Amino acid sequence: MSKQKVFLVGATGETGKHILDALIEDGTFDITCFIRTSSEGKPSTQDIKDRGIKVVTGDLNDPIENIVALLQGIDIVICCMSPVSLKDQIPLVDAAVQTGVKRFLPCNWGTPCVRGGILASRDVKEEIHDHLFRYRLGFTIIDIGFWYQASIPRVPSGKFDSMILIPTNEVYAGGSVPNMLVDVRDAGRITVEIIKDDRTLNKRVMAYGEVLSQNEIHKIVEDKTGERLELTARTDDDARAAFKARKEAYEANPGELVNRYLMTVAQYAITKYVRADNTPENAKYLGYISANELFPDFKYKSYAEFVDELIAGKVERPYPHVKV
Ligand SMILES: NC(=O)c1ccc[n+]([C@@H]2O[C@H](COP(=O)([O-])OP(=O)(O)OC[C@H]3O[C@@H](n4cnc5c(N)ncnc54)[C@H](OP(=O)(O)O)[C@@H]3O)[C@@H](O)[C@H]2O)c1
Incomplete structure (x- = not known):
């Protein structure tokens, strides 16, 4: 079987680096890391290249045809960028729709909460979810607790x-x-479990230690x-x-x-x-399924x-x- 092609945004970040580690360790994915052009020369980018991982560079606000070109053949997009850049996911969703990405993981990995000024980053995250839902793009929203x-x-x-x-x-x-x-180092391994399982497609998934x-x-x-x-x-x-x-x-x-x-x-x-x-009760109320129940041996x-x-x-x- 051919490897699932994953496009990871934010592989040098606090959460993203553990997702990259887990994808590599799993060994069943063909991984591409998207790095901002302005970060091309950083040692953290060189580290990824030194591990033999494909790196592509650009800016998510580049003309959409550039982003569409980068996403050709990609099955899964994982976004794990810093909270200040969350809105840059909008053009990435648009490009993912054009290229037929099967599963888009918007940048979440936080705590469950409704929008409405309680948690500023959550309000933006919900806007991104709405954008995914507008196109009925395949998605998985993962939150992990604090x-x-x-x-x-x-x-x-x-x-x-x-x-x-x-x-x-x-x-x-x-x-x-x-x-x-949760220990943030567990965020990567549980993300890999989640994306390998069809039961989590088009679901909000809650995972915690x-x-x-x-x-x-x-x-x-x-x-x-x-x-x-x-x-x-x-x-x-x-x-x-x-x-x-x-x-x-x-x-x-x-x-x-x-x-x-x-x-x-x-x-x-x-x-x-x-x-x-x-x-956990509030997560269930908000429609999350539980990774702790889906993967009891994790x-x-x-x-x-x-x-x-x-x-x-x-x-x-x-x-x-x-x-x-
Ligand atoms: N559960 C918790 O307790 C908790 C705690 C903190 C964060 N979080 C959540 O975890 C998620 C990730 O946050 P984080 O703190 O791990 O991120 P972070 O460390 O701030 O991640 C920065 C990463 O995002 C990349 N990046 C930033 N802006 C970008 C852009 N415009 N385009 C592409 N890449 C960009 C950076 O790349 P460069 O190499 O170019 O800088 C870097 O790889 C967020 O949803 C956040 O809310 C949860």
Whole structure:
């Protein structure tokens, strides 16, 4: 049988690099990575070429015939670009329709949430979904819960500091709201399982490693490190006020990357803890099927195993270019 041809956008990103690893490891795909022309000279692009993977370059806003040419013969498009570039998927969907792509994975890999200003990136993601549905293009929408890598409280000794982007020592709603969580390194392997299975075509699929509350996370960290966490209680009103302040800071200076990350974190506090959107029950309500039920033998890393790696100093801090 001929290999499925996959076109991957965002292979050098925090999530995309794990998708590329998993596609390569699986061995049954013919992979093409799309790299922005402006990133052609980056070491991360050279790394992909050095692994023998086909790289094509361009800009998703190039004339559509250029994108159509790149997609000739492609079966599956996987988009995993940075949230600021989500709208660039629109011309890619248009080109995919023209070339008969069988399955388009829009850039999701987040938490379930409805549109309406709760999570700015989700509103844009839903616009892309609408564009897919408009053409009845084959799709699979994958969400994975919140990363373990973004769910790390600071411990007093400071031994996790170099691995933390933004510490999570603020406790919302008493710390008891359950949340779906995942090790981002599992995002690639589960994506490969999902795209190899026809049951996931034209479906929203939810995959996650564990469901834990903040209190459960903190107990795991305290038990494993023997350190007592310094935590600050936050009310729902605090969460809304923090979002308002960070949104204003972002709007005053949108070019400052850190402002976008801080605003996003504040939005996540509302969707995760005030609204309790990131639960298996809400995902089912929103029409997701469960990868955890479809693939019961898939082994996700547990949060406790992740903490062991933190203690060993083996976790990579995400977004090294973002200074907080
Ligand atoms: N579940 C969670 O907790 C969580 C956490 C973070 C993110 N996410 C989600 O994961 C998804 C991916 O985000 P990420 O943070 O992993 O991405 P990221 O690290 O910011 O990814 C950047 C990648 O996108 C590429 N890229 C950026 N703009 C592009 C464009 N216009 N055209 C083509 N390629 C472009 C970059 O290529 P270059 O090499 O050219 O720079 C790079 O490969 C998003 O949907 C995001 O919301 C989820």
